[in-house]
Amino acid sequence: MNNRRAGDSSPTFAWPAVTYLAAVVGGPLLLVALYSLLTRGKFGVGVVWDPSIKAWKQLFLEEKLDGSTVFNSQYLEIIGKSFVLAALTTIFSIAVGVPMAIWMSFRSARWRQLLVFAVTIPFWTNTLVRTYAWMLILNDNGLINRGLLKAGVIEQPLRLLYNSGATLIGLVYTFLPFMVLPVFASAEKFDFRLAEAAYDLGARRPQMLKRLILPIIKPGIVAGVVLVFIPALGSFLQPELLGGGKSLMIGNLIQAQFGPSRNWPFGSAVAVALMIITLLALMVFNASSRKAAETGQSASGLL
Amino acid sequence: MSRQQFNTRHLPGFGPLAIALFAFLYIPLVVIAVYAFNSNRVVTIWEGGSTKWFGEVLRREDIRNAIINSLQIAVVAMVVSTVFALGAALGLVSMRRRQRAGALVLIGAPLVVPEIVSAVATLSFFVLVKIPLGQLTLVLAHIAFCIPFAFLPMRARLSDLDPRLFEAAVDLGARQRQVLWRITLPLLWPGVVSGALLAFIISLDDYLISSFVAGPGNDTLPVFIFGMIRNGITPAVNALSTMLLVVSFVILTISYKVTNRGSHS
Amino acid sequence: MVNVLNDRPARAGLVVDNAAKAFRTPEGGAVKALDGVSIDIAPGEFFVMLGPSGCGKTTLLRSIAGLENLDAGTIHLDGERLDTVAPFARRVNTVFQSYALFPHMTVSENISFGLEMAGASRRSAAPRVSEMLALVHLEEMGSRKPHQLSGGQQQRVALARALATQPSVLLLDEPLAALDLKLRRGMQSELKRLQAATGITFVFVTHDQEEALALGDRIAVFNDGKIVQCGTPEDIYERPNGRFVADFIGEASFLNVSMIANLPDELFVNANRGAHVAVRPERVRFVAVSESHLSGVVVESQYAGPDVRLVVQLADGQMVRVRTTAGVPTPTVGGRADVAFSVGSLRKIEV
Numbered sequence: 071m072n073n074r075r076a077g078d079s080s081p082t083f084a085w086p087a088v089t090y091l092a093a094v095v096g097g098p099l100l101l102v103a104l105y106s107l108l109t110r111g112k113f114g115v116g117v118v119w120d121p122s123i124k125a126w127k128q129l130f131l132e133e134k135l136d137g138s139t140v141f142n143s144q145y146l147e148i149i150g151k152s153f154v155l156a157a158l159t160t161i162f163s164i165a166v167g168v169p170m171a172i173w174m175s176f177r178s179a180r181w182r183q184l185l186v187f188a189v190t191i192p193f194w195t196n197t198l199v200r201t202y203a204w205m206l207i208l209n210d211n212g213l214i215n216r217g218l219l220k221a222g223v224i225e226q227p228l229r230l231l232y233n234s235g236a237t238l239i240g241l242v243y244t245f246l247p248f249m250v251l252p253v254f255a256s257a258e259k260f261d262f263r264l265a266e267a268a269y270d271l272g273a274r275r276p277q278m279l280k281r282l283i284l285p286i287i288k289p290g291i292v293a294g295v296v297l298v299f300i301p302a303l304g305s306f307l308q309p310e311l312l313g314g315g316k317s318l319m320i321g322n323l324i325q326a327q328f329g330p331s332r333n334w335p336f337g338s339a340v341a342v343a344l345m346i347i348t349l350l351a352l353m354v355f356n357a358s359s360r361k362a363a364e365t366g367q368s369a370s371g372l373l
Numbered sequence: 374m375s376r377q378q379f380n381t382r383h384l385p386g387f388g389p390l391a392i393a394l395f396a397f398l399y400i401p402l403v404v405i406a407v408y409a410f411n412s413n414r415v416v417t418i419w420e421g422g423s424t425k426w427f428g429e430v431l432r433r434e435d436i437r438n439a440i441i442n443s444l445q446i447a448v449v450a451m452v453v454s455t456v457f458a459l460g461a462a463l464g465l466v467s468m469r470r471r472q473r474a475g476a477l478v479l480i481g482a483p484l485v486v487p488e489i490v491s492a493v494a495t496l497s498f499f500v501l502v503k504i505p506l507g508q509l510t511l512v513l514a515h516i517a518f519c520i521p522f523a524f525l526p527m528r529a530r531l532s533d534l535d536p537r538l539f540e541a542a543v544d545l546g547a548r549q550r551q552v553l554w555r556i557t558l559p560l561l562w563p564g565v566v567s568g569a570l571l572a573f574i575i576s577l578d579d580y581l582i583s584s585f586v587a588g589p590g591n592d593t594l595p596v597f598i599f600g601m602i603r604n605g606i607t608p609a610v611n612a613l614s615t616m617l618l619v620v621s622f623v624i625l626t627i628s629y630k631v632t633n634r635g636s637h638s
Numbered sequence: 639m640v641n642v643l644n645d646r647p648a649r650a651g652l653v654v655d656n657a658a659k660a661f662r663t664p665e666g667g668a669v670k671a672l673d674g675v676s677i678d679i680a681p682g683e684f685f686v687m688l689g690p691s692g693c694g695k696t697t698l699l700r701s702i703a704g705l706e707n708l709d710a711g712t713i714h715l716d717g718e719r720l721d722t723v724a725p726f727a728r729r730v731n732t733v734f735q736s737y738a739l740f741p742h743m744t745v746s747e748n749i750s751f752g753l754e755m756a757g758a759s760r761r762s763a764a765p766r767v768s769e770m771l772a773l774v775h776l777e778e779m780g781s782r783k784p785h786q787l788s789g790g791q792q793q794r795v796a797l798a799r800a801l802a803t804q805p806s807v808l809l810l811d812e813p814l815a816a817l818d819l820k821l822r823r824g825m826q827s828e829l830k831r832l833q834a835a836t837g838i839t840f841v842f843v844t845h846d847q848e849e850a851l852a853l854g855d856r857i858a859v860f861n862d863g864k865i866v867q868c869g870t871p872e873d874i875y876e877r878p879n880g881r882f883v884a885d886f887i888g889e890a891s892f893l894n895v896s897m898i899a900n901l902p903d904e905l906f907v908n909a910n911r912g913a914h915v916a917v918r919p920e921r922v923r924f925v926a927v928s929e930s931h932l933s934g935v936v937v938e939s940q941y942a943g944p945d946v947r948l949v950v951q952l953a954d955g956q957m958v959r960v961r962t963t964a965g966v967p968t969p970t971v972g973g974r975a976d977v978a979f980s981v982g983s984l985r986k987i988e989v
Contacts, residue, residue: 075467075539075540075705076543076544076704076705076725077536077538077539077542077543077547077549077552077557078466078467079463079466079467079549079553079557080464080467080549081464081465081467081468081469081472082464083460083461083463083464084460084461084463084464084465084468084476085460085464086457086460087458087460087461087476087480087520087524088461088476088479088480090457090516090517090520091479091480091482091483091517091520092479094495094498094513094517095482095483095491095494095495095517096479096482097498098491098494098498099482099490101497101498101501102497105497116500166394167394169384169386169387169391170387170390170391170394172384172387173387173388173391176382176384176387183633187625188395188398189398190625191621191622191625192398192399192402194571194574194578194621194625195402195578195617195618195621195622196577196578196580196614196617196618196621197578197580198580198595198598198602199405199598199614199617199618200401200402202405202598202602202610202614203401203402203404203614204401205602205606206401206404206405206408206417206606206611207400207404209417209606211415211416211417211418212417213404213417216417216418243397243398243401246394246397246398262381262382265381265382266381269379269381275384275385279384300485300487301487301488304487304488304489304490306488306489306581307580307581320489321489324489324490325492325493328493328496328585334497338493338497341489341493341494344487344490345486345487345490348485348486348487352485535736537734537736537738538738538740538741540703540705540734540738541732541734541738541740542740542751542755543725544703544704544705544725544726544728544730544731544732544800545726545731545751545752545755545799545800545803546726546752546755546756546803547726547751547755548755551755555751556740559742560740560741
């Protein structure tokens with residue numbers, strides 16, 4: 071059945087975009103899956119048509135010169151580390167982003183509009199430039215070290231850059247707006263007469279937050295978790311620039327295989343693995359957001 | 374005795390935290406901009422204000438080429454992706470449910486798929502179909518990931534419009550095409566403008582995918598800046614970065630104004 | 639004369655025959671919005687479709703406009719098949735509940751739109767636009783945008799826009815619902831005036847029974863996708879054909895016949911003693927015990943300006959509503975009340 075109502079445009083209008091994306095995004099994703107099952111090409115560029123699961127084996131096995139294989143945890147550790155960093159990024163973003171979003175939603179309409187715009191600007195400005203800014207702040211000659219040296223707190227510059235901590239700062243900095251905006255969007259729907267009613271009925275602030283605000287912003291938090299965790303897991307620039315060689319994540323591993331390491335099938339296998347993890351995470355969050363939406367609804371329905 | 378009224382909107386501690394976070398979001402941007410005006414060649418030691426680095430940056434031919442390359446790609450990607458996205462926003466409304474769900478997955482794909490995966494996938498695709506890496510591959514890739522950004526504001530605007538307006542036009546004798554040109558497009562216009570501007574920014578900002586499909590000698594501005602950063606922190610990087618920030622800021626403000634003015638009428 | 643369904647003689651006016659339409663619910667079921675509706679509207683008639691929300695009246699209106707397709711049944715206008723004609727080609731215009739004025743166009747441009755769609759240029763449409771502005775008393779407002787107008791003014795622009803192309807039928811979908819009471823009264827007389835001036839058939843949808851009674855030459859009362867009763871306002875109010883209509887239009891008390899004393903037998907010759915009757919509160923009077931049809935105790939008394947509304951509870955628990963003019967002495971709450979009514983005002987009701 072056609073959904074077309076009077077005055078609606080024809081569905082064929084959508085076909086150019088859909089066809090284009092199928093060709094330039096959808097097809098290539100399948101192509102990567104295919105490449106992960108082929109053999110690396112001469113000189114390491116591209117692939118040759120020789121089906122093999124070698125690339126997948128390489129994720130956790132290492133081939134010795136004599137042809138025997140031993141367990142190799144190197145790549146699994148990178149994946150594990152990416153998970154930990156993405157999870158920490160998400161946790162920090164919730165810890166500070168949720169109160170920030172609630173505070174914003176409690177302002178007057180004019181202020182709210184301005185504050186949302188203020189959160190959106192960093193979100194749209196160049197990630198490379200913003201990550202680079204942290205190099206200026208954290209390096210041995212950077213803002214923090216200069217300040218501390220001048221104040222006499224330290225005598226030697228602290229090694230703030232090129233470690234996982236710096237990567238984490240960069241990730242939280244980049245993805246914090248992705249948590250604040252969806253939580254704000256759901257908190258904004260809060261009806262202040264409910265807070266007045268709650269205080270009138272004898273609730274204290276923590277109780278009001280827990281019983282009234284939390285159920286309303288839960289779907290926003292779940293959305294924020296998706297928007298922070300998934301891109302953080304596949305991030306490249308922050309570990310590359312702030313983590314140095316020591317803080318590799320999945321994104322850097324994939325990039326290296328298509329760049330200097332010249333192993334497209336292995337790079338493709340890691341990319342497919344990342345894609346699968348992403349889809350699994352999306353499915354889990356989807357299920358929990360449906361649940362959160364339901365409980366949120368029943369909570370507001372009760373009032 | 375205090376006669377201060379109990380403020381139902383007050384939550385102790387939340388305000389200072391929020392202000393600290395706004396500082397966290399903006400201080401790095403301010404740092405770059407301030408250092409860009411530092412006359413000292415050693416970036417982090419302040420010596421006095423100067424705009425000389427901006428002049429130096431604009432005099433360098435390699436940087437000028439990167440800027441021109443980026444602008445050309447951004448303009449083409451903006452126009453094409455906006456046209457595609459406009460068609461999608463208009464056509465999707467009347468699609469069958471399942472078809473529409475499928476189309477939305479494809480349109481949203483560039484947002485959901487990790488950028489690094491998109492980057493290697495696009496590269497693999499161009500190598501397979503033997504399109505030589507260069508401006509063409511950059512444009513083709515940019516169009517793809519700009520589509521969802523151009524699409525979202527238009528779709529939001531369209532779903533805010535009263536469907537009765539289109540029915541009223543048909544009722545008064547307008548054909549499909551007349552409804553489109555006289556009613557739908559004029560009302561959708563703010564969404565189109567803000568979608569196009571966002572697509573422009575997104576294209577101008579992209580580093581990762583561009584770095585994969587640019588090919589030798591075709592650096593976009595972010596790819597060029599990345600190379601400069603790799604070679605060490607210099608005042609020129611700060612000046613270039615500041616210019617990029619200012620461009621993004623100006624475009625965002627325009628987009629914000631257009632969207633807000635549009636929603637009042 | 640024998641009428642074969644598919645071979646009706648050409649009749650002037652708007653004829654709906656056996657219209658049916660079902661909607662799917664989100665749960666997967668189906669709701670019959672229209673369930674075999676037939677009406678016959680004369681040219682130049684002010685026809686009101688009245689009913690609670692979800693009764694199918696708006697679906698029928700939208701089907702006449704062509705914004706909804708019928709599952710079954712036909713619509714003819716002046717003898718020609720209408721339901722197969724594209725909505726933009728129908729000589730039928732609609733005034734929407736939300737007015738649906740084009741926000742990016744001025745008042746004049748809104749009114750001019752339909753004329754331009756019919757082939758006129760902006761310039762050649764201009765005299766007609768001025769005429770329409772004058773008709774709805776908005777001569778000064780032509781260059782304003784819709785959001786600069788009050789609700790009542792927007793309403794009149796919507797009317798002018800729909801009337802500009804001189805349609806055969808004007809459909810009005812609860813057009814006064816958003817206006818406050820005073821303005822609504824004013825617009826009601828305005829609508830009557832416009833209809834008389836243009837001679838166009840008006841089909842008016844509302845859920846407000848007072849509005850329906852005030853406006854309609856005839857009223858069709860809808861419930862659950864069917865027409866329950868169709869007739870003049872007097873028919874509907876004075877001679878409701880069932881409990882639904884008696885209850886929905888105005889107020890009524892429903893009484894078991896066996897409770898009523900002193901009833902002339904000839905009225906209910908054929909009625910069994912368990913039958914019910916409906917009586918309007920303004921037809922009930924307080925009388926002396928000897929003349930009374932019913933006796934009970936006043937349980938509620940409400941002063942409402944021009945009149946007083948009381949509820950009398952009978953011995954078996956049934957309630958009778960009474961409305962009397964203020965100033966006339968009435969029993970107080972808790973006091974005994976004996977009431978009577980003119981037998982002619984009783985309506986037999988199938989329960």
